[in-house]
Structures are given as C-alpha cells and as structure tokens.
Amino acid sequence: MSTVHDCNRPDGREAGLTAAANAVRAGGLVVLPTDTVYGIGADAFDTEAVGSLLTAKGRGRDMPVPVLVGSWNTVDGLVMSVSRQARALIEAFWPGGLSLVLPQAPSLAWDLGNTRGTVNLRMPLHPVALDLPREVGPMAVSSANRSGQPPAATAQEARDQLGESVDVYLDGGPSGEPVASTIVDLTQSQPRVLREGEISRDQLAEVLGVEVEPAQ
Numbered sequence: 001m002s003t004v005h006d007c008n009r010p011d012g013r014e015a016g017l018t019a020a021a022n023a024v025r026a027g028g029l030v031v032l033p034t035d036t037v038y039g040i041g042a043d044a045f046d047t048e049a050v051g052s053l054l055t056a057k058g059r060g061r062d063m064p065v066p067v068l069v070g071s072w073n074t075v076d077g078l079v080m081s082v083s084r085q086a087r088a089l090i091e092a093f094w095p096g097g098l099s100l101v102l103p104q105a106p107s108l109a110w111d112l113g114n115t116r117g118t119v120n121l122r123m124p125l126h127p128v129a130l131d132l133p134r135e136v137g138p139m140a141v142s143s144a145n146r147s148g149q150p151p152a153a154t155a156q157e158a159r160d161q162l163g164e165s166v167d168v169y170l171d172g173g174p175s176g177e178p179v180a181s182t183i184v185d186l187t188q189s190q191p192r193v194l195r196e197g198e199i200s201r202d203q204l205a206e207v208l209g210v211e212v213e214p215a216q
Contacts, residue, residue: 023167033172035125037151041141056165059147064113066120070134095125097181097198
C-alpha cells in the first residue's frame, strides 16, 4: 500500500525521505516535489525499476527518462566529458529549471529508454528533490502523470493518476505554476533548445555568448 508523507513538517519530511530512500533502494517508485512539477522517480541504475516507471506512466521507451542529480560533481561520473558550454550553464542555472542533454559515459550500466547514447540531466531547485538523490544517487525522474495527461502540481493529483503503482508519495504542497524545465541539447557543436521552458533562449545565449538554436 502506498504511503503519503507531509514534507512541509520537519518530522514528516525526515520520515518521508527515509521511507522514499528505502523504497528506491528496494526497486520501488516514489513521487516527489520539484521546482517545476511533481515527478515520479526510481533508481537510475535499476533497469526493472525504470521499466516500472515507464509502465506506471503508460509511456514507451521512445521517450527516455531524465535523470535528477543532487550535486554538480555527480555529473562528471555520468557523461563522457563536461564541456565548457555545459559547465557554464551548470554554474549559471543549477540548481534550477534547466535540463542538459549530454553524451553519456559509455561504461554506465543503466537503461533509461532509447537514449541513443545520451542522458538528460537536471539538478532541481527544491530541498526534497535535492536531498533524495543525494541520499540514494542519481534518480530517473519523469513528470508524475499518466502519459497524455496534465503534469501533477500536487501530490494528490499525482496519486489520482498513478495510484498504488507508487510506493511513497512525498507531499511538498502545490508546486505553483507548472512550468517545465528548458531542455538544451549539447551533443553537437551548436547548442539547441529541445524544449523552451523556465529558462529562455536569450538567457542561455547571454551565458554561452553564442546563439542558441530554437526548438524545431
């Protein structure tokens, strides 16, 4: 049976993070608040758990799951190299609403879907969404909703859609305006926006000193 923990109270947050960490380590799924919308997460290195996440969402492998990290340093072990452009964007916008698509380290034993050798990384600006990956390591996290349905802005909205497929719900209150993160592809020489969200192309260009191609 799923459990719900009120992370707005110190004792509830502590108990919730402990329960969520235990669930992730056991191959389970958790719902957690982020700085954009609520996410459904699993251990990024647990192939079965990531498969369960895709099943819970009703989503195929053609839409790979992004990865949330709890610190800048974690990125170095997940990608082939952190380019100058990637480092500049990380320093400017992390933690925050920016996701970076980078070539993944070829030695990684994970299966996030049909990633074509890349990984979508983000460090969220939310204490719960930072504390949990710091405790359990990189997490595969997607928006906490059934595919084709609106993203969840509350834990209850997530529970209404995902139900008992999730082991632990961490309730951090309403997420506010559900603005998605901006996704930037840095796998080619020219930075390209795959999805424009919280961070604008103008903000990206100001940091990088070059024009950023728009989403197609």
